[in-house]
Amino acid sequence: MGRIQLESVSKKYGNTHAIEDVDLDIADGEFLVLLGPSGCGKSTLLRLVAGLIQPSGGRILLDGNDITAAPPRNRDLAMVFQSYALYPHLSVAKNIGFPLRSRKFSRTVIANSVAAVASTLDLSELLDRRPAELSGGQRQRVALARAMVRDPGAFLMDEPLSNLDAKLRSATRTELIELHERIGTTFLYVTHDQVEAMTMATRIALMDNGRIEQVGTPAELYDTPRSTFVAGFLGAPPMNLFDATVAEHQGELHAVAPGVNIPLGIEACSHAEHPIVVGIRPEKMHIADSRAHVDAVVTTVENLGSEELVHIRVGSNPLCIRAPRPSTARAGAPITVRINPADVHLFDRDSGRRLTWRPEDAPVRTGTPLYVA
Numbered sequence: 001m002g003r004i005q006l007e008s009v010s011k012k013y014g015n016t017h018a019i020e021d022v023d024l025d026i027a028d029g030e031f032l033v034l035l036g037p038s039g040c041g042k043s044t045l046l047r048l049v050a051g052l053i054q055p056s057g058g059r060i061l062l063d064g065n066d067i068t069a070a071p072p073r074n075r076d077l078a079m080v081f082q083s084y085a086l087y088p089h090l091s092v093a094k095n096i097g098f099p100l101r102s103r104k105f106s107r108t109v110i111a112n113s114v115a116a117v118a119s120t121l122d123l124s125e126l127l128d129r130r131p132a133e134l135s136g137g138q139r140q141r142v143a144l145a146r147a148m149v150r151d152p153g154a155f156l157m158d159e160p161l162s163n164l165d166a167k168l169r170s171a172t173r174t175e176l177i178e179l180h181e182r183i184g185t186t187f188l189y190v191t192h193d194q195v196e197a198m199t200m201a202t203r204i205a206l207m208d209n210g211r212i213e214q215v216g217t218p219a220e221l222y223d224t225p226r227s228t229f230v231a232g233f234l235g236a237p238p239m240n241l242f243d244a245t246v247a248e249h250q251g252e253l254h255a256v257a258p259g260v261n262i263p264l265g266i267e268a269c270s271h272a273e274h275p276i277v278v279g280i281r282p283e284k285m286h287i288a289d290s291r292a293h294v295d296a297v298v299t300t301v302e303n304l305g306s307e308e309l310v311h312i313r314v315g316s317n318p319l320c321i322r323a324p325r326p327s328t329a330r331a332g333a334p335i336t337v338r339i340n341p342a343d344v345h346l347f348d349r350d351s352g353r354r355l356t357w358r359p360e361d362a363p364v365r366t367g368t369p370l371y372v373a
């Protein structure tokens, strides 16, 4: 079993809050990815769960038991580091068997367990080699095998793919997804790479500045980001974000900015001219001749083979369109863009929080058509 709960967990270094009041409930068998920019506290949170450092406040539970003060070796968790941390003088077999040897299991048990894990991870042919005689991907698998050999309640992994080249990283990503499906053990996985998070996670916890900004499935974070931070972090290229105001136009609410007039798909009711940030994904900007909502000038066109990234300037804002190839866009030429109201995200400009305004998102109360989600 491997349910991990964090309750109001904090970690201070001097006056800096590396982790601030984090609550997180990871179900047994989840692949939870801690995602966020460098320095946001991902490794610190993982090390707190592993017991390598002690929290300044809060509680950590494993399967309902308070393990906040338990030493690492008494936690049923296995950690895989970015650097692999293999013993250079030991063979692959000895490296994999190390956790069992240090726990005084019998030779036969160790040999059988090592053989089984090696077979699972396709390492059987390499058992007699030293780490120096392995490729980066093979070393990574040995580190994983060493973690798996104990059959822990959960795996803790800190950027385990970051030392691999792009092709190997992609292949290992697929292997990890398959491994998780096969063994069904809880994975708590740290990365700053949103592609890893989107492809592997059952849920993502996106962190910023020591706090969790949003927790949800990859689709939830991508489709309904609760702040401009989440909106801008997921997606490559990221969501277009620009300042606008909500204004009434011919009986309907519109998002209005220089060069921009997008109907929001609801009837006008009384409202303040609300300062907002508009968010639109590049793939939801459609080049069109008629019914245009955005007037722009094309700055550059990037050919990605399967599609084009069309960079445009709208007023003073640089925005990006992801368009099927070939598009009609030419650098220096004017362009008009159509947008479906359902694809518009609105955020409060002061707080950066998501606003809801559609009847299906929140009951529309007269006088306050915009809500903070």
Ligand SMILES: Nc1ncnc2c1ncn2[C@@H]1O[C@H](COP(=O)(O)OP(=O)(O)O)[C@@H](O)[C@H]1O
Binding pocket: 013, 017, 018, 036, 037, 038, 039, 040, 041, 042, 043, 044, 045
């Ligand atoms: N041992 C430490 N002493 C002082 N500050 C630390 C220590 N470890 C981490 N920090 C600080 O805590 C913050 C979070 O660090 P970390 O968890 O390593 O971030 P991430 O893994 O997301 O890049 C950073 O500002 C970092 O400088």
Ligand SMILES: [Mg+2]
Binding pocket: 042, 043, 044
């Ligand atoms: Mg880190």
